Amino acid sequence: xxxxxxxxxxxxxxxxxxxxxxxxxxxxxxxxxxxxxxxxxxxxxxxxxxxxxxxxxxxxxxxxxxxxxxxxxxxxxxxxxxxxxxxxxxxxxxxxxxxxxxxxxxx
Amino acid sequence: xxxxxxxxxxxxxxxxxxxxxxxxxxxxxxxxxxxxxxxxxxxxxxxxxxxxxxxxxxxxxxxxxxxxxxxxxxxxxxxxxxxxxxxxxxxxxxxxxxxxxxxxxxxxxxxxxxxxxx
Numbered sequence: 001x002x003x004x005x006x007x008x009x010x011x012x013x014x015x016x017x018x019x020x021x022x023x024x025x026x027x028x029x030x031x032x033x034x035x036x037x038x039x040x041x042x043x044x045x046x047x048x049x050x051x052x053x054x055x056x057x058x059x060x061x062x063x064x065x066x067x068x069x070x071x072x073x074x075x076x077x078x079x080x081x082x083x084x085x086x087x088x089x090x091x092x093x094x095x096x097x098x099x100x101x102x103x104x105x106x107x
Numbered sequence: 108x109x110x111x112x113x114x115x116x117x118x119x120x121x122x123x124x125x126x127x128x129x130x131x132x133x134x135x136x137x138x139x140x141x142x143x144x145x146x147x148x149x150x151x152x153x154x155x156x157x158x159x160x161x162x163x164x165x166x167x168x169x170x171x172x173x174x175x176x177x178x179x180x181x182x183x184x185x186x187x188x189x190x191x192x193x194x195x196x197x198x199x200x201x202x203x204x205x206x207x208x209x210x211x212x213x214x215x216x217x218x219x220x221x222x223x224x225x
Binding site: 001032034036038043044045046049050055087089090091094095096097098099100101 | 142144151152153154157166167168169202204207208209210212213215216217218
């Protein structure tokens with residue numbers, strides 16, 4: 001099975017900050033990686049698919065990059081509504097695996 | 108508008124069974140692979156199972172293989188998850204979703220809570 005390791009586990013940031021979350025796959029997964037945002041009590045929302053494609057309707061301050069084993073999600077200027085937990089998901093092979101999540105909190 | 112509405116969650120004793128349903132609307136259900144994803148209280152997301160649009164292909168997480176069965180009735184636009192031999196560690200909110208990892212895999216239901224406890 002492919003293991004997905006996300007870092008950091010949590011971070012504190014201020015509105016306007018640039019934030020980067022990283023995800024490492026235990027083996028190469030090409031660009032078969034998506035990023036999700038989840039707010040408390042809500043279903044996850046897909047932000048980025050195939051590593052770098054922005055989901056329709058998602059603000060352009062979100063971007064994704066990477067391929068192979070190293071991936072990142074960047075929020076260029078953190079907004080109040082961005083405080084949430086973020087997950088990566090590999091869909092290169094079964095079983096699908098999520099990263100452990102990164103909680104973005106207000107500093 | 109795409110809608111996915113889960114039902115069937117509740118309290119069940121260890122070793123018991125439960126069947127979750129997910130009623131789909133707003134899209135051509137039979138053309139879409141579907142997923143179940145769960146989230147234990149205070150924990151992260153865990154992919155559980157996928158099924159192809161026709162229902163011919165199914166995939167499971169090791170943690171549920173042999174105990175859970177995913178199925179679908181395309182005539183009723185409904186996805187199912189039959190859960191047997193339930194354990195405390197199966198306690199979670201269960202989400203149905205358009206197959207995660209697919210290009211169209213955007214929509215999720217609101218989730219249904221399954222609690223396994225005596």
